[in-house]
Amino acid sequence: DLLISQIAAGEVVERPASVLKELLENALDAGSTALRIDLEEGGVALIRVTDDGGGIPKDELPLALTRHATSKIANLLDLERVATLGFRGEALASVAAVSRLTLTSRERSAPHAWKLTDAAGEAEPAALLAGTVVEMRDLYYNTPARRKFLKAAATEAAHCLEAVKRVALSHADVAFTVTRDGREILRLARGEPKQRIADLLGAAFLTESVEVDADAGALRVTGLALRPTAVDGTKEVQYCFVNGRYVRDKLLQHALREAYRDILHGSRQPSWCVFLDIDPAAVDVNVHPAKTEVRFRDSRAVHQFVFHALRQALATPIA
Numbered sequence: 001d002l003l004i005s006q007i008a009a010g011e012v013v014e015r016p017a018s019v020l021k022e023l024l025e026n027a028l029d030a031g032s033t034a035l036r037i038d039l040e041e042g043g044v045a046l047i048r049v050t051d052d053g054g055g056i057p058k059d060e061l062p063l064a065l066t067r068h069a070t071s072k073i074a075n076l077l078d079l080e081r082v083a084t085l086g087f088r089g090e091a092l093a094s095v096a097a098v099s100r101l102t103l104t105s106r107e108r109s110a111p112h113a114w115k116l117t118d119a120a121g122e123a124e125p126a127a128l129l130a131g132t133v134v135e136m137r138d139l140y141y142n143t144p145a146r147r148k149f150l151k152a153a154a155t156e157a158a159h160c161l162e163a164v165k166r167v168a169l170s171h172a173d174v175a176f177t178v179t180r181d182g183r184e185i186l187r188l189a190r191g192e193p194k195q196r197i198a199d200l201l202g203a204a205f206l207t208e209s210v211e212v213d214a215d216a217g218a219l220r221v222t223g224l225a226l227r228p229t230a231v232d233g234t235k236e237v238q239y240c241f242v243n244g245r246y247v248r249d250k251l252l253q254h255a256l257r258e259a260y261r262d263i264l265h266g267s268r269q270p271s272w273c274v275f276l277d278i279d280p281a282a283v284d285v286n287v288h289p290a291k292t293e294v295r296f297r298d299s300r301a302v303h304q305f306v307f308h309a310l311r312q313a314l315a316t317p318i319a
């Protein structure tokens with residue numbers, strides 16, 4: 001069982017940043033309004049996410065650490081399926097298989113918090129005002145082969161920060177604090193999406209951008225794109241989100257790039273931060289375990305819609 005967990009975890013717990021991404025998503029799922037992220041040694045020694053969400057009831061703490069699919073893995077084909085499905089209902093179990101994981105949580109109505117260090121062990125009373133603290137220490141301590149693939153702490157820390165960035169961009173109404181080896185490296189107050197984008201991607205997004213906002217029933221696209229005059233040609237900043245999740249999608253990228261065609265000269269790369277909202281039934285988000293790839297049912301319609309939305313925004317004269 002442990003071996004299977006470790007193999008499956010190896011597929012999906014790629015590096016500290018992939019752990020952090022899952023912990024952040026769980027905290028947001030729990031309705032948190034403020035998150036604190038503490039990292040040590042690039043997240044290898046410690047990733048701690050403290051939230052103010054709804055918490056986990058005491059009797060559900062062990063369940064949160066239990067791999068649901070394990071019992072169903074009968075052969076290698078099944079194992080592959082688990083790996084491609086990724087973290088569905090088993091992120092914490094996967095992380096627990098390759099690190100030392102501790103959950104401390106307090107439900108709103110509970111008189112105090114409970115702390116669990118081992119799914120097979122007993123929860124102990126703990127002190128916590130509200131919400132949940134998920135603490136992951138010593139990633140890959142029991143799988144040294146995987147540990148060897150980790151990059152320098154600075155690199156892993158940068159990936160962790162990028163994971164925070166991606167989540168924070170699509171959750172402007174949530175506050176974030178990040179510390180690295182005891183030093184605060186990022187603080188984001190709750191605010192408007194525009195301000196959040198500018199805080200994370202640069203002030204040009206406030207002063208030299210166009211606002212994208214188009215609606216076609218089941219499709220909506222919002223966001224900011226830099227005016228061609230603001231594109232300095234050295235570094236492009238391109239973020240796309242589908243239903244609030246960061247994606248790297250060729251189709252969306254192409255549609256947005258095309259909107260700049262004939263407006264932007266040479267090989268200069270434009271910058272944008274764009275949010276697409278689409279009927280979940282019209283998009284498959286489970287193409288890749290890391291879930292940054294998507295597949296649209298009607299990719300032509302999505303392409304045209306996004307292209308026209310940005311094209312129109314770029315054509316609007318400065319007010």
Ligand code: ADP
Nearest residue numbers: 026027030055056064088089090091092093132
């Ligand atoms: P999934 O998110 O797919 O359900 P996870 O392994 O990521 O699977 O989490 C397991 C369960 O643990 C979640 O469904 C949720 O009930 C609970 N949980 C995890 N993290 C938190 C958190 N920060 N706050 C509240 N509940 C949490």
Ligand code: MG
Nearest residue numbers: 022025026091
């Ligand atoms: Mg999860």
